[in-house]
Every structure is written in C-alpha cells, then in structure tokens.
Amino acid sequence: xxxxxxxxxxxxxxxxxxxxxxxxxxxxxxxxxxxxxxxxxxxxxxxxxxxxxxxxxxxxxxxxxxxxxxxxxxxxxxxxxxxxxxxxxxxxxxxxxxxxxxxxxxxxxxxxxxxxxxxxxxxxxxxxxxxxxxxxxxxxxxxxxxxxxxxxxxxxxxxxxxxxxxxxxxxxxxxxxxxxxxxxxxxxxxxxxxxxx
Amino acid sequence: xxxxxxxxxxxxxxxxxxxxxxxxxxxxxxxxxxxxxxxxxxxxxxxxxxxxxxxxxxxxxxxxxxxxxxxxxxxxxxxxxxxxxxxxxxxxxxxxxxxxxxxxxxxxxxxxxxxxxxxxxxxxxxxxxxxxxxxxxxxxxxxxxxxxxxxxxxxxxxxxxxxxxxxxxxxxxxxxxxxxxxxxxxxxxxxxxxxxx
Amino acid sequence: xxxxxxxxxxxxxxxxxxxxxxxxxxxxxxxxxxxxxxxxxxxxxxxxxxxxxxxxxxxxxxxxxxxxxxxxxxxxxxxxxxxxxxxxxxxxxxxxxxxxxxxxxxxxxxxxxxxxxxxxxxxxxxxxxxxxxxxxxxxxxxxxxxxxxxxxxxxxxxxxxxxxxxxxxxxxxxxxxxxxxxxxxxxxxxxxxxxxx
Amino acid sequence: xxxxxxxxxxxxxxxxxxxxxxxxxxxxxxxxxxxxxxxxxxxxxxxxxxxxxxxxxxxxxxxxxxxxxxxxxxxxxxxxxxxxxxxxxxxxxxxxxxxxxxxxxxxxxxxxxxxxxxxxxxxxxxxxxxxxxxxxxxxxxxxxxxxxxxxxxxxxxxxxxxxxxxxxxxxxxxxxxxxxxxxxxxxxxxxxxxxxx
DNA sequence: CGATAATCGAGACGGTACGTCGAGTCTTTAG
DNA sequence: CTAAAGACTCGACGTACCGTCTCGATTATCG
Numbered sequence: 001x002x003x004x005x006x007x008x009x010x011x012x013x014x015x016x017x018x019x020x021x022x023x024x025x026x027x028x029x030x031x032x033x034x035x036x037x038x039x040x041x042x043x044x045x046x047x048x049x050x051x052x053x054x055x056x057x058x059x060x061x062x063x064x065x066x067x068x069x070x071x072x073x074x075x076x077x078x079x080x081x082x083x084x085x086x087x088x089x090x091x092x093x094x095x096x097x098x099x100x101x102x103x104x105x106x107x108x109x110x111x112x113x114x115x116x117x118x119x120x121x122x123x124x125x126x127x128x129x130x131x132x133x134x135x136x137x138x139x140x141x142x143x144x145x146x147x148x149x150x151x152x153x154x155x156x157x158x159x160x161x162x163x164x165x166x167x168x169x170x171x172x173x174x175x176x177x178x179x180x181x182x183x184x185x186x187x188x189x190x191x192x193x194x195x196x197x
Numbered sequence: 198x199x200x201x202x203x204x205x206x207x208x209x210x211x212x213x214x215x216x217x218x219x220x221x222x223x224x225x226x227x228x229x230x231x232x233x234x235x236x237x238x239x240x241x242x243x244x245x246x247x248x249x250x251x252x253x254x255x256x257x258x259x260x261x262x263x264x265x266x267x268x269x270x271x272x273x274x275x276x277x278x279x280x281x282x283x284x285x286x287x288x289x290x291x292x293x294x295x296x297x298x299x300x301x302x303x304x305x306x307x308x309x310x311x312x313x314x315x316x317x318x319x320x321x322x323x324x325x326x327x328x329x330x331x332x333x334x335x336x337x338x339x340x341x342x343x344x345x346x347x348x349x350x351x352x353x354x355x356x357x358x359x360x361x362x363x364x365x366x367x368x369x370x371x372x373x374x375x376x377x378x379x380x381x382x383x384x385x386x387x388x389x390x391x392x393x394x
Numbered sequence: 395x396x397x398x399x400x401x402x403x404x405x406x407x408x409x410x411x412x413x414x415x416x417x418x419x420x421x422x423x424x425x426x427x428x429x430x431x432x433x434x435x436x437x438x439x440x441x442x443x444x445x446x447x448x449x450x451x452x453x454x455x456x457x458x459x460x461x462x463x464x465x466x467x468x469x470x471x472x473x474x475x476x477x478x479x480x481x482x483x484x485x486x487x488x489x490x491x492x493x494x495x496x497x498x499x500x501x502x503x504x505x506x507x508x509x510x511x512x513x514x515x516x517x518x519x520x521x522x523x524x525x526x527x528x529x530x531x532x533x534x535x536x537x538x539x540x541x542x543x544x545x546x547x548x549x550x551x552x553x554x555x556x557x558x559x560x561x562x563x564x565x566x567x568x569x570x571x572x573x574x575x576x577x578x579x580x581x582x583x584x585x586x587x588x589x590x591x
Numbered sequence: 592x593x594x595x596x597x598x599x600x601x602x603x604x605x606x607x608x609x610x611x612x613x614x615x616x617x618x619x620x621x622x623x624x625x626x627x628x629x630x631x632x633x634x635x636x637x638x639x640x641x642x643x644x645x646x647x648x649x650x651x652x653x654x655x656x657x658x659x660x661x662x663x664x665x666x667x668x669x670x671x672x673x674x675x676x677x678x679x680x681x682x683x684x685x686x687x688x689x690x691x692x693x694x695x696x697x698x699x700x701x702x703x704x705x706x707x708x709x710x711x712x713x714x715x716x717x718x719x720x721x722x723x724x725x726x727x728x729x730x731x732x733x734x735x736x737x738x739x740x741x742x743x744x745x746x747x748x749x750x751x752x753x754x755x756x757x758x759x760x761x762x763x764x765x766x767x768x769x770x771x772x773x774x775x776x777x778x779x780x781x782x783x784x785x786x787x788x
Numbered sequence: 789c790g791a792t793a794a795t796c797g798a799g800a801c802g803g804t805a806c807g808t809c810g811a812g813t814c815t816t817t818a819g
Numbered sequence: 820c821t822a823a824a825g826a827c828t829c830g831a832c833g834t835a836c837c838g839t840c841t842c843g844a845t846t847a848t849c850g
Contacts, residue, residue: 009794010846016796032312034231037836048797053838104311110367111308114301115229120370128368153384159364160357160385166368167360170307171325173317187350188357191392192385206825207815213827234805245828250807403799404841410801426706428625431831442802447833498705504761505702508695509623514764522762547778554751554779557758561750564701565719565757567711581744582751585786586779603821628810639823644812 012054019045020052021066028063029101033108036063060112060119067105068126074102075130083142083193088185090134091165095176098169107170128162135161139193152193161189209252216242217249218263225260226298230305233260257309261316264302265323271299272327280339280390285382287331288362292373295366304367325359332358336390349390358386406448413439414446415460422457423495427502430457454506458513461499462520468496469524477536477587482579484528485559489570492563501564522556529555533587546587555583603645610636611643615657620692624654624699651703651710658696659717665693666721674733674784679776681725682756686767689760698761719753726752730784739784748783755779 023045027036038059042049056062074097078089097103106127113120135158142148164184168176220241224233235256239246253259271294275286294300303324310317332355339345361381365373417439421430432453436443450456468491472483491497500521507514529552536542558578562570614636618627629650633640647653665688669680688694697718704711726749733739755775759767 007794008792008848010796011848012795033308035312038838039836042797046797048799049838050798050840051796054795057838059837107311108308111230111305113367114304115232124369153380156380156384160361162368163360163364164357166364167356170310171359171363172321183350183353187353188385188389192388195388205817205823207827208817209826210815235807236805239828243828245830246807247809247829248827251826255807402797402843404801405843406800407841427702429706432833433831436802440802442800442804443833444803444835445801448800452833501705502702505624505699507761508698509626518763547774550774550778553758554755556762557754558751560762561754561757564704565753566715577744577747581747582779582783585783589782607822629812630810633823637823639825640812641814641824642822645821648812650811 016045016047016051017055020047020055020062021069023047024062024066025070025101025105028066028105028108032104033063033112036108038062060116063105063109064119064122064126067102067109068122070102071106071127072130075134077134077137079138079141081145083139083147084185084190086138086141087135087161087189088181090138091161091181091185092178094131095165095181098165099176103169110170131162131165132158142193148193149195152195157189157192160192164188213242213244213248214252217244217252217259218266220244221259221263222267222298222302225263225302225305229301230260235259257306257313257316260302260306261319261323264299264306265319267299268303268324269327272331274331274334276335276338278342280336280344281382281387283335283338284332284358284386285378287335288358288378288382289375291328292362292378295362296373300366307367328359328362329355339390345390346392349392354386354389357389361385410439410441410445411449414441414449414456415463417441418456418460419464419495419499422460422499422502426498427457432456454503454510454513457499457503458516458520461496461503462516464496465500465521466524469528471528471531473532473535475539477533477541478579478584480532480535481529481555481583482575484532485555485575485579486572488525489559489575492559493570497563504564525556525559526552536587542587543589546589551583551586554586558582607636607638607642608646611638611646611653612657612660614638615653616661616692616696619654619657619696619699623695624703627654627699629653651707654696654700655710655713655717658693658700659713661693662697662718663721666725668725668728670729670732672736674730674738675776675781677729677732678726678752678780679772681729682752682772682776683769685722686756686772689756690767694760701761722753722756723749733784740786743784743786748780751783752780 020041023041024036027040027044031040036059038049038052041047041062042052052062056065074094076090076093076097078086078093080086080089098106106123109119109123113123136154139148139152139154139157143150143152143154161184165176168174168180174180217238220238221233224237224241228237233256235246235249238244238259239249249259253262271291273287273290273294275283275290277283277286295303303320306316306320310320333351336345336349336351336354340347340349340351358381362373365371365377371377414435417435418430421434421438425434430453432443432446435441435456436446446456450459468488470484470487470491472480472487474480474483492500500517503513503517507517530548533542533546533548533551537544537546537548555578559570562568562574568574611632614632615627618631618635622631627650629640629643632638632653633643643653647656665685667681667684667688669677669684671677671680689697697714700710700714704714727745730739730743730745730748734741734743734745752775756767759765759771765771
C-alpha cells in the first residue's frame with residue numbers, strides 16, 4: 001500500500017519530486033495554467049512523463065500540489081505585541097510573496113475551481129484558510145490584550161483582508177505595494193477594529 | 198475598413214452572432230471554460246466553426262465578448278435618495294446576477310488575465326469598472342446630499358465593495374446571499390462611510 | 395540518423411505499419427483515392443492519425459507505399475523455356491492481379507504524377523519498371539535460346555506490352571481477361587517477335 | 592424551361608462560359624485536378640462561384656466539359672491516300688497536341704474514372720473514342736485501297752496505337768516526340784498492318 | 789553472487805480538439 | 820433574372836496535447 005515502503009525494485013528518486021515541482025512552477029509562471037503542458041514540465045525537469053504520472057494523477061494534481069507546497073512555507077506570522085504592527089507586517093510580507101510566481105500560479109487555478117471540487121478543496125484548505133487563520137489569530141491576540149473591543153466584527157474584517165489582497169492580486173492591475181497596504185490598514189482595517197473604542 | 202459597410206458580398210448574418218453567443222454561454226455554463234470546445238459551440242448553434250472564427254479570433258475572444266455583452270446589460274443602478282438603501286439594492290441585485298452563469302464565466306477568465314493583455318483590458322473595462330463606477334456614483338450622490346462626511350475614504354470603500362463580492366463569488370464556497378450583503382453593509386461599508394460623523 | 399536504430403524511447407510498433415497499410419488498401423479499394431480520408435484509415439486500423447503521420451508524410455505517401463509494397467510481391471516471372479509460354483503466363487497472372495484493388499490504387503495515382511515528382515519516381519521505379527524488366531528478361535532468355543531473331547525490336551515490344559495492359563486497366567472499360575491476353579499475344583506480340591524469321 | 596429564352600431578367604453573359612473554361616484549363620494545367628479549387632477558377636476568371644455553379648453542377652462537370660470541348664476541336668484527320676503517311680501525320684499532330692495542357696488535364700481525370708461513371712463515360716466518348724475512330728477510318732481507307740491485306744488485325748492495331756500514345760503521355764516520363772512516333776510506326780504498326788503481305 | 793522488480797528517460801500509442809481550408813449553397817447589392 | 824462578392828454548413832485536413840504503454844538501462848532488495 002505504502003509506495004514508500006522499502007519494497008523490492010529501484011526506489012523512487014526523491015530528488016525528482018522537487019525538480020518536477022520546480023519545473024512545474026517555472027512553466028506555470030511563464031505560460032499560465034492552460035498553456036502548461038506535461039511535456040513541457042517533463043522537458044524542463046529533464047524527466048519522462050511517466051515519472052510525473054507516477055507521482056501525480058493529472059496536470060491539475062501536479063499544479064495543486066506544487067502550489068500548496070510553496071504557500072504553506074511562506075505565510076508569515078508576526079507576533080510583536082501590537083495588532084497594528086502585526087497586521088502591517090503580515091500584509092507587507094504576504095503581499096510581496098504573492099507578487100511572485102506563486103501568486104500567478106494560484107490565479108491560474110481560479111478558473112478551474114467550480115468544475116474541480118478536489119482542486120477547490122485543496123485551494124481553500126492550503127491557500128485561503130492559512131491566511132485567514134493567521135489574521136484571525138493575530139486579531140485574537142489583540143483581543144486578549146485588550147487592544148481591540150470585543151464587539152469588533154472579526155469575521156468580516158478577516159474576510160475583507162483576504163478579499164482586498166486577492167482582488168488586487170488577481171483582478172485589477174493595481175500593485176500590491178506598501179502604499180496599498182498602508183491605505184487598506186489605516187482607512188479600513190484599523191477603523192473597523194477600533195470602531196466604538 | 199468598416200466591416201459593417203454595406204459592401205458587396207453577402208453580409209454577416211447578425212442573427213448568427215446572437216445564436217453563437219447564446220450557444221457559447223450555454224456550453225460555458227454547462228462544462229466550464231476549459232472543457233468548452235469550439236466544436237461544441239458550433240454544434241449547439243448549428244453553425245460551422247469557420248462562422249465562429251470569422252467573428253472571434255479564439256475561444257477566449259468568444260467567451261470575453263459573450264460575457265461582457267451580458268454584464269453590461271445587467272448592472273443595476275438604484276437611486277432612491279439613500280446611500281444605504283442604494284447600496285443594499287445594488288449589492289443584492291448584482292450579487293444574485295453574479296451567482297448565475299455569467300459569474301462562472303467571468304471566473305473562468307481570471308486565470309488567463311496575466312497572459313492575455315487584451316483579455317485583461319476587456320475584463321477590467323467591461324466587468325470590473327462598471328461595478329466600481331456604479332458604487333462610486335451612488336456614494337457621490339450621498340456626498341452631495343450630505344449623507345456622508347467628505348472625509349470618507351471613498352476609493353477604499355469602492356475597492357472593498359468589489360473585492361468582497363468577487364472574493365466570495367470566485368474564491369470561497371460561501372454564498373453570495375442576503376445575509377452576506379447585510380453583514381458586509383452594516384459591519385463594514387456603512388461604518389466606514391459614516392466614520393467621524 | 396537511422397530511425398530504426400535501437401534508440402532510446404519506445405520503438406515503433408512494426409505491426410502498426412502492416413495494419414495501417416492493410417487499412418489504407420481496404421479504404422482505397424472501397425471509396426477510391428479522392429474520397430480516402432486519413433480519419434477513415436485511422437479508424438479502420440484503430441489507430442490515431444498521429445501514428446499515420448509519424449510514418450508517412452501525407453495521404454499520397456501512404457498510398458504510394460502501400461501500393462508499391464504490394465506490387466513488388468506480386469510480379470510473376472515464369473521461366474518455362476518458351477517465350478510464348480512465358481509471355482502468356484506473365485500476362486495472364488499480372489493482368490488478373492491488376493484487376494484487383496492494387497490496379498485501382500495505381501490508377502488513383504496517375505492524376506498526381508505530373509505534380510508530384512517523388513510520387514512519379516516511386517510510381518515508375520516500383521510499378522512500371524518491374525513489369526518492363528520482367529518482360530525484357532523473358533525475351534532476352536528467348537534471344538539467347540535462339541527462339542527469336544536478333545533483329546526483333548525488343549524495346550518497342552516491351553513498351554507496347556506495358557502500354558496495352560495499362561491502357562485497358564486504366565482508360566477503357568474493357569476487361570483485362572484471357573481473351574484479351576490471347577489476342578494481344580497472337581495478333582501483336584508474337585508476330586513482332588518473330589518478324590523476319 | 593429553356594434557359595436561353597429571351598426571358599425577363601438579365602440574360603446570361605455567354606462570354607463568361609469561355610472565360611471560365613479558359614480559367615479552368617489554366618488552373619488545371621498549373622496545379623492538377625486535386626488542387627484545383629473552384630475559388631481559384633472563379634478568381635482567375637474574375638467571376639463569382641455562383642456563376643460557375645449556374646453552368647456546371649460540380650468541379651468534375653466543369654473539368655470534363657472543359658477538356659472535351661478542347662479535344663473535339665483538335666483531332667486531326669489526314670487523308671493523303673497513303674496509310675503510312677496518314678498514320679505518321681496523325682500521330683505527330685495528335686502527339687504534339689497531347690503534350691500541351693489538354694494532355695495534363697486529361698491525365699488529371701484518370702484517377703477519378705472508376706468512381707465517377709458519368710466522368711468515365713464522358714472521358715471515353717469525348718477523348719478516347721474519337722482518336723480510335725480516326726485511326727480506324729484511316730486504316731479502313733487503306734483497306735479499301737488495297738494497301739493493307741484484309742487479314743490485318745485492325746482492332747488490335749487501333750487499340751495499340753492509342754495505348755502507346757497514352758502510355759507515354761501519362762505514365763512514363765519519356766517524350767511523345769517524332770522519334771517515338773517513327774519507331775512506333777516502323778517497328779510495330781506498319782509491320783502489323785502489312786503482316787502476310 | 790545472480791535473480792527479481794521497480795525506477796529512470798525517451799518516445800510511440802489511441803484519442804480528442806484545435807484552427808484552416810475547400811465544396812457547394814445561399815443571400816446580399818448592382819445592373 | 821444575372822452578375823460579383825462573400826457568408827453560410829459541413830467535413831477533412833494536419834498538429835498538438837493528454838494520459839498510457841513500452842522500450843533499454845539502471846539501481847535497489849532478496850535469495
């Protein structure tokens with residue numbers, strides 16, 4: 001059952017996993033999801049197609065795995081003792097990470113979500129939820145410290161934070177830069193957090 | 198130069214345009230963007246593929262045009278004399294419109310935006326801008342009526358409105374329903390509009 | 395350089411060659427050259443079109459190869475010790491072979507000869523020359539045996555033999571039967587061979 | 592019923608027939624039957640396709656008509672009082688006519704004969720029969736003059752004459768020149784005609 | 789050690805959709 | 820009603836990609 005048991009034949013070369021994910025990411029960032037071909041990924045990694053299909057069931061599988069792998073290593077979680085500082089830190093760091101190839105890769109998947117339930121689940125669990133959870137924890141710590149009143153609409157603020165980031169990333173052509181983060185923070189998130197205080 | 202000049206040969210049959218767009222929308226809603234084939238659209242409309250390619254350069258072109266055509270006819274613009282009422286009206290109506298096939302179609306295009314500049318331009322001009330403009334005009338009327346203080350961060354509010362709608366539509370699997378609209382309105386948009394008043 | 399070298403990837407499946415040639419011959423005999431489609435050949439052989447195009451450059455190429463392959467295995471060369479007997483034998487056997495699908499296939503190619511130099515070369519080398527050579531060798535043996543006088547116009551007789559066969563086969567609707575062979579032999583070929591003896 | 596009646600509308604422009612046949616012949620001679628497209632013929636004649644289809648039912652129809660029209664005007668029938676002289680004259684003249692575009696056009700049709708009964712009938716009636724009839728009449732005159740013995744195998748000689756011409760024209764790449772005509776005449780036709788005299 | 793078995797790169801395989809092009813028909817404006 | 824122009828449906832073209840399979844060669848474990 002376990003493909004990683006010592007088994008008889010030649011063992012899988014674990015270094016191919018990384019090479020293939022790397023190749024997939026490169027091709028994805030260069031040409032987008034639709035124009036990504038398995039042949040191109042195989043060629044980029046100097047691998048055979050069978051080597052890919054031995055590890056992933058399909059193009060979609062490969063791309064999902066490649067993205068989530070990367071995302072999960074790159075969500076910052078600052079904890080400085082100040083909600084404002086933590087939020088600013090998180091937004092800046094994550095925004096600049098999203099600006100790179102992973103953001104484009106994630107965007108490439110959006111169109112497939114409605115027709116690929118497994119992809120949708122993976123996308124949400126590995127990409128959306130972690131960011132929300134970080135923001136939520138960050139605000140919760142503020143609540144516990146009394147920085148924020150208990151009546152702040154946390155759920156809505158958390159959702160808006162993600163929405164604002166991804167809207168810029170994927171839909172408009174406006175930059176995800178420091179000025180944007182600052183404006184979002186001072187004109188929307190902080191006022192909502194401190195409403196009534 | 199003008200392809201619609203009275204010209205010599207047989208003129209384009211305008212009814213084919215509509216039939217093809219209709220067929221494209223049906224196929225799109227049924228199987229999604231990736232699985233949409235030109236053959237399927239042609240068959241659905243009882244047209245030859247050449248007839249499609251005479252009007253649109255590619256599958257993408259066809260889908261863009263089909264969507265924007267529909268969107269532009271369906272953006273509500275309430276004007277009741279109350280910002281709150283207008284916003285609620287707009288959000289409800291547009292959210293329920295986006296829940297239909299056009300929303301899915303728009304989503305299907307997102308992944309192509311970074312690699313198709315023309316598509317990106319069309320998407321923004323025909324899909325994003327109109328919604329933003331409606332919201333902006335609606336708030337501007339409130340400003341002129343004195344309902345809203347002049348220091349309200351209109352740009353940010355407008356952006357967040359679109360972001361919140363499309364985030365739910367395309368990325369999460371949470372519903373774009375009345376409850377969501379109400380929460381967005383009372384917990385975020387209205388407080389931001391009335392901040393400091 | 396050599397496509398049959400042991401090489402790296404999966405080798406060409408030689409049995410597909412035969413299956414495709416078989417399918418091509420069947421389709422050709424059934425519907426003729428013009429109506430022969432690559433899709434039909436592929437379907438008949440349960441092959442993908444790419445598998446055909448990997449082996450032959452075009453429909454023409456496939457048909458040429460299919461025909462010459464068959465012709466070269468089916469040119470009889472009798473050697474009984476009598477020119478008359480050998481000629482009768484050859485004409486009967488080859489005429490009845492030409493009456494089958496190969497004859498129709500060869501005919502199908504005639505119209506393309508002036509515009510396809512490679513086809514013309516293949517047609518002549520694989521189809522015309524072998525018949526002429528057989529007849530010539532057959533007559534040469536008669537010359538060496540002294541059955542025929544050395545002044546017989548061999549070139550002309552050889553040419554007329556081929557001409558007579560193919561004229562009936564391809565141009566008139568008269569049968570290539572035993573009576574025709576007998577008439578050609580006794581009224582033309584034998585008198586010319588024995589002229590002056 | 593009669594399309595040439597004075598009728599109501601604009602009368603058919605008879606000069607278009609000639610222009611279209613001319614165009615068809617040119618295209619045919621240039622690219623062959625298969626590559627001849629109706630659009631090309633129409634363009635060459637600066638005509639609309641409908642104008643072609645108003646006069647001929649199909650591509651085949653057009654080509655048949657174009658060829659037979661030309662052939663029937665160009666079969667020479669010498670009558671000098673000498674079979675040898677007449678045959679030499681006919682063979683020379685007709686061979687040089689066949690060397691032109693009409694020969695190529697006729698060749699283009701050969702591949703279609705087995706699958707197009709109407710074409711086959713037209714081809715034989717308009718192209719093959721007239722040549723045979725000329726040769727037969729020419730020999731008959733010799734018979735009546737006593738130049739030839741009554742036992743000469745006329746049918747066979749007539750058939751061989753056509754076969755020899757068309758074999759060279761369509762199948763081999765050897766020239767249909769004076770030397771060929773002379774050799775055919777002196778080494779085959781005349782000996783057969785005079786056999787036993 | 790030799791046999792066995794799963795891996796690797798390479799690329800042929802069946803299949804499906806692509807975007808183009810040709811045949812023959814239809815529909816417009818101009819005469 | 821005919822002419823030229825050109826849009827129309829239909830279907831084959833030759834190409835590209837998917838996911839599978841098959842080859843020789845390699846690399847491990849097992850007996």
